[in-house]
Amino acid sequence: MPAISFVNVAKTYASARGDVRALDDVTFDIEEGEFFGLLGPNGAGKTTLISILAGLARATAGSVAVLGHDVEREYAAARRKIGVVPQELVFDPFFTVREALRIQGGYFGVHANDAWIDELLANLGLADKGDANMRQLSGGMKRRVLVAQALVHRPPVIVLDEPTAGVDVELRQTLWQFVARLNKEGHTVLLTTHYLEEAEALCSRIAMLKQGRVVALDRTSALLAGTASTMLRFKLDKPLPAALAANSRVTGRIVQITAHDAREVESILAVLHGAGCEPEDLEIGRADLEDVFIEIMRGETPQRVAA
Amino acid sequence: MSTAVAAPTAARVETGILAGTRTLLYKEVLRFWKVSFQTVAAPVLTAVLYLLIFGHVLEGRVTVFGSVGYTSFLIPGLVMMSVLQNAFANSSSSLIQSKITGNLVFLLVSPLSHWAWFLAYVGASVVRGVAVGLGVLVVTIWFAPLHVANPLWIVFFTVAGAALMGALGLVAGLWAEKFDQIAAFQNFIIMPMTFLSGVFYSVKSLPPVWREVSHLNPFFYMIDGFRHGFFGTSDVSPWLSLAIVSGALAVVCGVCLHLLKIGYKIRH
Numbered sequence: 257m258p259a260i261s262f263v264n265v266a267k268t269y270a271s272a273r274g275d276v277r278a279l280d281d282v283t284f285d286i287e288e289g290e291f292f293g294l295l296g297p298n299g300a301g302k303t304t305l306i307s308i309l310a311g312l313a314r315a316t317a318g319s320v321a322v323l324g325h326d327v328e329r330e331y332a333a334a335r336r337k338i339g340v341v342p343q344e345l346v347f348d349p350f351f352t353v354r355e356a357l358r359i360q361g362g363y364f365g366v367h368a369n370d371a372w373i374d375e376l377l378a379n380l381g382l383a384d385k386g387d388a389n390m391r392q393l394s395g396g397m398k399r400r401v402l403v404a405q406a407l408v409h410r411p412p413v414i415v416l417d418e419p420t421a422g423v424d425v426e427l428r429q430t431l432w433q434f435v436a437r438l439n440k441e442g443h444t445v446l447l448t449t450h451y452l453e454e455a456e457a458l459c460s461r462i463a464m465l466k467q468g469r470v471v472a473l474d475r476t477s478a479l480l481a482g483t484a485s486t487m488l489r490f491k492l493d494k495p496l497p498a499a500l501a502a503n504s505r506v507t508g509r510i511v512q513i514t515a516h517d518a519r520e521v522e523s524i525l526a527v528l529h530g531a532g533c534e535p536e537d538l539e540i541g542r543a544d545l546e547d548v549f550i551e552i553m554r555g556e557t558p559q560r561v562a563a
Numbered sequence: 564m565s566t567a568v569a570a571p572t573a574a575r576v577e578t579g580i581l582a583g584t585r586t587l588l589y590k591e592v593l594r595f596w597k598v599s600f601q602t603v604a605a606p607v608l609t610a611v612l613y614l615l616i617f618g619h620v621l622e623g624r625v626t627v628f629g630s631v632g633y634t635s636f637l638i639p640g641l642v643m644m645s646v647l648q649n650a651f652a653n654s655s656s657s658l659i660q661s662k663i664t665g666n667l668v669f670l671l672v673s674p675l676s677h678w679a680w681f682l683a684y685v686g687a688s689v690v691r692g693v694a695v696g697l698g699v700l701v702v703t704i705w706f707a708p709l710h711v712a713n714p715l716w717i718v719f720f721t722v723a724g725a726a727l728m729g730a731l732g733l734v735a736g737l738w739a740e741k742f743d744q745i746a747a748f749q750n751f752i753i754m755p756m757t758f759l760s761g762v763f764y765s766v767k768s769l770p771p772v773w774r775e776v777s778h779l780n781p782f783f784y785m786i787d788g789f790r791h792g793f794f795g796t797s798d799v800s801p802w803l804s805l806a807i808v809s810g811a812l813a814v815v816c817g818v819c820l821h822l823l824k825i826g827y828k829i830r831h
Contacts, residue, residue, distance in 0.1 A: 311671060312830060335673060349664075
């Protein structure tokens, strides 16, 4: 049984400019024990999809199930199986960290849970913050509490919606070590992130959303192998020739261009020479997920959806 | 599967339609109790000021229920007014705060049923209403003689009135998108209806037209029935008040439960 199953999920919002189709016929499964990445630019529908999964929003059509429990018809069973770390940094200012965690567990019907709460606090670097009021915590600390709140009822499926947006390096490492451990222990993890290197390092499979549709769904390794796999990186003092501008990423003097094969590398270099450009510190390396992402989002690659 | 995925061993787990209700009720009570200076002490002070001013000005000048002194008459009115206003304030302000700060998400992702939401929010409203009402009673009782004719009427109208206002506050909290919408609800509906319900006067003293208008105000029956518990006399029969308050309670609770069930303005 899949940990999460999306079947023909559609979501239409009414807005001042007419109906907005946030999700369009999204269908895929996430298997038990997977570390799954959901990627896409802002407005692609990632948070809408997570919201439907978590019960914060309702699908206009289609169905979503968590470990076989439909999120609408069997909402209580579905929500007991899932822990959601919301994207917004929200907290209840009336309570201490420990009170917030006991209360959150209580909503799920879990009581006398302090042994697990202590373990969560220790693993998230919050051991000395149990009695601190939520208002006194820094943003990073509040984010850790959000993670603890999502895990307090020991859900087998964990959903992290942009958990490291605007978070310091130390927390990112603490968080990923802990989540990777939970995944090894059998938890299914669904992650949405803007940090593509995180998705590349952690996720075994990835879905990419664009304008509410799944435009890529495959193992991370297959996605990396299947698209433009070579990356040219060099420094340039002149403007890049127009013929190359569309496929490149420019950061100050540093230019990165993807290529599918050696012949394409040669032709790129020929264009540069033809324009009188002298690339310095030229390197040729393997493309990373960010390059794949950019290529797919440009729509240059046909849908790459593994059967 | 490992220990982390297995069901918690040390913890107790409850399931069923009311699972988690107790926790949400506890959280809602703790929420107002932690700021009780503002949520309990302040309304008690307000009620005492009304008593001092109106009692001083009107004692001996206004006849209410025959031999009952004006200050004695005023005390149960002020107690019930405080119960009703604070029960409404509790559920409505808690919900709108959670909506605006975003921490309502903690409830929305939980398996709490609409019955659990309803019982917890309305229950906490009743607790706050009773706490403030008792506070007002304890402080004002020293100003005038007060007897208890029938405590059952007092208990019924306190709990039913507070529950009605708690449920109404929940409906307003679901509907409102901003604090000032709640404030408008409070200032333009709840306040006038409580002030014009006979807290400060017997509706028998009003001109016939206004007496009839007062009889259309459900708050009138809550105050009048509550007062009957103290004096054994009232403007209308306490049974009529019981019937009208029960009917209004059933309607508001029905609407409230329906809105919670469909996730009105909270699940998009």
